[in-house]
Amino acid sequence: MKKENKVKNSIDISKTWWKEGVLYQIYPQSFKDSDGDGFGDFKGVIEKLDYLESLGITMVWMNPFFESPMVDNGYDVSDYRVIQPRYGSMEDFQNMLDGMHKRGIKLVLDVVVNHSSNEHDWFKQSRSSRDNPYREYYHWWPAEKGEPPFRHSLFDPEGAWTYDEQTNAYYLHYFAAAQPDLNWENSKVRYEVYDIMKFWAEKGVDGFRMDAFQYASKDTIFPEWPKGHEEEYDKWYGMNPPLHGYLNEMYNEVISKYDIFAVAEGAGTTLQDAHDIVDADRNELQMAYHFDYVGSDQLKLTDFKAIFTKWDTSFAEEGWLSIFLSNHDNSRLVNRFGNSSPEYRTVSAQMLNTFMLSMRGTPYTYFGDELGMTNIDMPSIEEYVDVSALGDYKRAVKEGKDLGEFMKNLNFYSRENSRTPMQWNDSKNAGFTTTTPWKKVNPDYKDINVAKQEKDPTSVLNHFRKMVKLRNENKVLVYGKYELLDKNNEDIYAYTRVLDGKKMLVLLNFTDHDSSITSPQIQQLAEIQINNYNSLAINNHTITLKPYQAVIVSLN
Incomplete structure (x- = not known):
């Protein structure tokens, strides 16, 4: 191509x-x-x-x-x-x-x-002997040198080095023990x-x-x-x-x-x-x-x-x-x-x-x-299959954390939430x-x-x-200059996008209540392009958005 x-x-x-x-x-x-x-x-x-x-x-x-x-x-x-x-x-x-x-x-x-994976043929070869041609495809630390320097693992509460008896050495894995790190050097x-x-x-x-x-x-x-x-x-x-x-x-x-x-x-x-x-x-x-x-x-x-x-x-x-x-x-x-x-x-x-x-x-x-x-x-750890969640739970137990609070946070933030059918x-x-x-x-x-x-x-x-259609048809939303408006507004995210004389105003209410924004840009309103409500409340230089209202307007 x-x-x-x-x-x-x-x-x-x-x-x-x-x-x-x-x-x-x-x-x-x-x-x-x-x-x-x-x-x-x-x-x-x-x-x-x-x-x-x-x-x-x-x-x-x-x-x-x-x-x-x-x-x-x-x-x-x-x-x-x-x-x-x-x-x-x-x-x-x-x-x-x-x-x-x-x-x-x-x-x-x-x-x-x-x-x-530790089941990849490269790793099987690498762990088979210290003089195997694939040994240097991964990171190994000979056990006779003592325990390797500490490395944290994102998934394994025991750390990022795992001992492998076959060649009396440790291999590195920043994630699970079943995911040995490749040696990019x-x-x-x-x-x-x-x-x-x-x-x-x-x-x-x-x-x-x-x-x-x-x-x-x-x-x-x-x-x-x-x-x-x-x-x-x-x-x-x-x-x-x-x-x-x-x-x-x-x-x-x-x-x-x-x-x-x-x-x-x-x-x-x-x-x-x-x-x-x-x-x-x-x-x-x-x-x-x-x-x-x-x-x-x-x-x-x-x-x-x-x-x-x-x-x-x-x-x-x-x-x-x-x-x-x-x-x-x-x-x-x-x-x-x-x-x-x-x-x-x-x-x-x-x-x-x-x-x-x-x-x-x-x-x-x-x-x-x-x-x-x-x-x-x-709410129960028995429902989880994700290696990250299970590793975090083991780490929480090991560190003596409040498991009730841990499970509350896991229930909300776990990546299991995004993987349902x-x-x-x-x-x-x-x-x-x-x-x-x-x-x-x-x-x-x-x-x-x-x-x-x-x-x-x-x-x-x-x-x-x-x-999506609006974005695909308006390159101003792709390449246009972005300018933040009213940056201290704690409820509304407002900005303009400008490209080759074309200008759009984006107004987003991030709250569950009506919120207002005042700006000279409002006097330039032309055509509403997107609105997730049926109306838009405008009074002089002020727009009041309903809860979570999202509006995109062309500006003159």
């Missing part, structure tokens, strides 16, 4: 398809089961391609579907060129990809190469990865999401690092300087040869870290995916606005951002940033989708958020499967489902479609 020519616009940002697109994330085993085994699969996605097209989205990012023992639901890969059988065959994959392309939808592959490992990426690019994949990639490069001397800095994980474990050389090498070997883009999960701890990864002249990755606002559901709106404004200002003329509020690693959008009560769920979900689709950057929508799907109540209709199991689903369906599916919302012009789903 030949790379397209790029042109410059008035704010000196190069234009290309992956900036102008709207991305929809599919967690494949929860999307649609076609064969009655309780797991979503490729044929299930194929059944719903017309639905995806109807949303107006132009890209799909799909979580891993490679061969895997599924310790971490596919983020532990045992063969990068083989499909996990529960999802189907390579022929099914190609049919799905062709069906997407036929509808103008690109596919972004989730590449998990900070680590592999070994050029053979890097070129194995580049070959894998080329394998999928040749099949027609259009982009790569690099899982946990900021951690790929390690200081192999493994100096002593202090305990007690788990909250500074990115600072201590990410962005080792050689990473930039590896990314540039990846760009030259793979990305530059195809019309594709790559985005890393995480962008370091500073704005400069992010720019060093994605600025065009760096020839590394193309899009920053950062986490500054992942916990911002606990922040005041003024702080929330400050975070987004800071990043937009920094990337106004160089680099490119993703815009997201939820994914497979977080609980549901409407619970965290909106209001999941029956009274306000619809309007608050509409408001949040309006926000994501009107900001500068590529919007990432997680499946089900176009319906306003909600968290599921799971897609709610297609009000039939048994929400139309996801004809058998027992791998994860129970949220009991609210009879009220929140695609079939019901299709019939309602005021639904979250149909508002999402209108908003």
Whole structure:
């Protein structure tokens, strides 16, 4: 696939398809089961391609579907060129990809190469003996040197080193013990990865999401690092300087040869870290995916606005951002940033989708958020299967934490919330499967489902479609200059988008009560483009928004 020519616009940002697109994330085993085994699969996605097209989205990012023992639901890969059988065959994959392309939808592959599964042949070879050619594909610490320096594990309360009796050594895993970290300092490992990426690019994949990639490069001397800095994980474990050389090498070997883009999960701890990864002249990755606002559901709106404004200002003329509020690693959008009560769920979900689709950057929508799907109540640890949740629980027990408080927080924030099956209709199991689903369906599916919302012009789903259409037809919402208005307003997030003489005003009430904003911009109101209510209260220079009202207006 030949790379397209790029042109410059008035704010000196190069234009290309992956900036102008709207991305929809599919967690494949929860999307649609076609064969009655309780797991979503490729044929299930194929059944719903017309639905995806109807949303107006132009890209799909799909979580891993490679061969895997599924310790971490596919983020532990045992063969990068083989499909996990529960999802189907390579022929099914190609049919799905062709069906997407036929509808103008690109596919972004989730590449998990900070680590592999401990069942990958590379690791089996690596652990077989100290002089095996694959030994240096992973990080090993000989036991005769004593215990290795402490490294925190995100999933394992015992830490990131696990003893392996077979060769009397410890191996490193920043995640679960079943996910040994690959040794990116070994050029053979890097070129194995580049070959894998080329394998999928040749099949027609259009982009790569690099899982946990900021951690790929390690200081192999493994100096002593202090305990007690788990909250500074990115600072201590990410962005080792050689990473930039590896990314540039990846760009030259793979990305530059195809019309594709790559985005890393995480962008370091500073704005400069992010720019060093994605600025065009760096020839590394193309899009920053950062986490500054992942916990911002606990922040005041003024702080929330400050975070987004800071990043937009920094990337106004160089680099490119993703815009997201939820994914497979977080609980549901409407619970965290909106209001999941029956009274306000619809309007608050509409408001949040309006926000994501009107900001500068590529919007990432997680499946089900176009319906306003909600968290599921799971108060008992026995209901959890996620390796992260179970690891956190073991750590809480080990540290003597208040388990009642821990379970309350886990129930709200656990990523189990985002992995419940897609709610297609009000039939048994929400139309996801004809058998027992791998994860129970949220009991609210009879009220929140695609079939019901299709019939309602005021639904979250149909508002999402209108908003995507507005963005797709107005490049001002893609490339336009962003300017924050009334930054100290604690209820309303207001901003303008301006490009080539075209101007739009975005007004978002983040509260459950009427709130007002006063601005000279209001005298320039022209045509209402989006409104999740039937009216808009205007009095001179003041607009009063109803609870969670979202309005986009063209300005003269």
